[in-house]
Amino acid sequence: MGTRSLRRRVVVFAFVLGVALQCVPPTVYYLGDGDPDDERFAWRMFSSTWLRRKVCRVDYDDLFDGRPRIDREAELRFDAAWLPVLQRRWDWATRRVVQHRCEARPRLRRVRVHEVCGPRRVTVEYPCPGAA
């Protein structure tokens, strides 16, 4: 096999590999059992999940063991940064946000994340690691 022929085959292989790699995230999204809200690499623009984000509102509340000490500035900063992420309802990201919240706020026992879509309200409760 000549150098040129080998080079061609390498280029064709890279071409096919590149195309196949791009197909992996959307295929895993549809065929895998991952989070259906996590559409990041699945090319799902203006999907039903997007519509739900537009018409629903996500909020949360904290359940403390005893009286909490609130730093108002820090809470505002946290909400500005992380409420948009909670709004996306990616379970893995919500867990990391909650875990950080639990670590940074003493005596926090659990965080309830609510999604309100018109009259419908869905609540998911995330216990803090190590909380009874």
Place this chain on the structure above:
Amino acid sequence: MNALERHGFAPVSARRVFVLVRGVLIITAFDAFRLAAGALQSRRLDADLAIAHFELLDRLQPTPTAELRAGVFLAVGLFSALAVVRPTRWLLVPVALLQTWSWSMTIHDNFQHHYFVSILLWSLVSMPRVAVGPAGSRWPRGDVVAPGFSFVAASVGLTYFFTAVAKVSPAWVRGDVVAHLTMHLAPYWSSSLNPWVACLTIFFELLVAAAYVFAPRVRWRVIALATVSFHVCAELVFGLAIGAFSIYMVALAFVFLDPWRVAPGSKGRRAEPVEQGHEESLFALARARPRG
């Protein structure tokens, strides 16, 4: 030589490669400078917690602050602007690397088109360098063999394909999403149109996907103009404010689907067929070109 090799190694007009590389870099530069300004004003980053798109990045990178993101965007803009003048690999690799880092460093950036731009920029690295033609000519002449060109076409085709697949859902087909998008057009828009527009969009995106897959060799003027209109309508009529993504897609439609057939060899429906020996020599020519 199999069909894939024929497709990937089909010679394309040097002018189209030239416009693709420069066009993508110019849009990237403008978008990056715009995003740098936006990043500084953003309140969305919290220094106490950082979550990247990939867990490994959280261990490797410094905590992404607004200043860091703005700096990365500025670097992307500067490298892109320099690469417009001289698109060497020494400039294209940092552009692709920094642009990929700019969105992957934090999940606050979840625009899918930033991921798409990464694919585009990494593809540009493999393009042959096409210089402007001899003195007196404003455009490069002749054809080059550029498998990267076909790769970009296939990638754009895949994007349209999966975008169409995503729309095959009850909420879309019923027209719920279109109804939400056309709320502001209420006095001029009939809700009975929604399911029709929804289904037509799926069909159209599949058609555009096919057009891109065959784009390096076949051009359809009607699909090209319809694609441009589709993105212009999405921005101006439906007010989707997708921004840079629409600009990229319109630019790519001009390059790949070539509505006015400005590139050489595009007078007919197909580019000129190339004989085996000629193709080999073009391949050698592309390899022999000096690269940066």
